[in-house]
Amino acid sequence: AQSVAQPEDQVNVAEGNPLTVKCTYSVSGNPYLFWYVQYPNRGLQFLLKYITGDNLVKGSYGFEAEFNKSQTSFHLKKPSALVSDSALYFCAVRPTGRRALTFGSGTRLQVQP
Amino acid sequence: NAGVTQTPKFRVLKTGQSMTLLCAQDMNHEYMYWYRQDPGMGLRLIHYSVGEGTTAKGEVPDGYNVSRLKKQNFLLGLESAAPSQTSVYFCASSGGRQGAYEQYFGPGTRLTVT
Numbered sequence: 001a002q003s004v005a006q007p008e009d010q011v012n013v014a015e016g017n018p019l020t021v022k023c024t025y026s027v028s029g030n031p032y033l034f035w036y037v038q039y040p041n042r043g044l045q046f047l048l049k050y051i052t053g054d055n056l057v058k059g060s061y062g063f064e065a066e067f068n069k070s071q072t073s074f075h076l077k078k079p080s081a082l083v084s085d086s087a088l089y090f091c092a093v094r095p096t097g098r099r100a101l102t103f104g105s106g107t108r109l110q111v112q113p
Numbered sequence: 114n115a116g117v118t119q120t121p122k123f124r125v126l127k128t129g130q131s132m133t134l135l136c137a138q139d140m141n142h143e144y145m146y147w148y149r150q151d152p153g154m155g156l157r158l159i160h161y162s163v164g165e166g167t168t169a170k171g172e173v174p175d176g177y178n179v180s181r182l183k184k185q186n187f188l189l190g191l192e193s194a195a196p197s198q199t200s201v202y203f204c205a206s207s208g209g210r211q212g213a214y215e216q217y218f219g220p221g222t223r224l225t226v227t
Contacts, residue, residue: 034215036218043203043219044218046217099144099161099163099169101216102158
């Protein structure tokens with residue numbers, strides 16, 4: 001069965017510092033991988049995805065993620081955090097041939113001024 | 114272009130009551146989904162649809178039913194609400210081949226069952 005792990009419930013980082021939100025997955029085949037962000041009392045917003053090709057994927061709001069097949073990871077990164085990046089971040093995986101996403105449990109990012 | 118909309122935004126039910134949540138999308142997407150979000154558990158798929166007139170079970174389908182009579186609408190029904198169904202419900206839609214593109218989410222419905 002496919003699964004997604006976000007090992008950190010919360011990540012704290014100072015404004016201006018680089019941030020990393022971790023995600024590892026366990027699926028058969030070649031997965032599609034996604035990152036979403038959720039602001040308070042809002043639905044999820046798409047940030048970026050990996051389908052195939054370049055392992056470094058760039059997305060919205062300056063975020064990027066690196067697909068690492070050998071480590072089955074898809075960590076979300078940003079070179080310089082903003083206070084406005086504080087939100088709940090979800091990693092999701094869609095195995096090829098499947099029709100739905102499996103979400104991780106979420107990581108709360110807190111950026112301190 | 115409203116994207117994905119959900120009605121109602123909030124609802125309080127008593128145990129045993131029924132209700133229907135409505136999701137509508139205006140992006141001509143084939144795929145639509147219903148999720149529930151509970152603290153510390155991420156989003157869990159309840160049911161989904163790969164096109165008008167089709168539905169399929171997700172990870173946690175028990176106690177819920179769905180219908181997709183029109184391509185743009187996806188309804189989630191609770192026939193006899195239970196306190197365990199207290200949650201935030203999100204609808205989503207996606208396009209592309211086999212719905213492979215990113216999903217677009219509605220704003221959510223907060224349901225409390227007492």
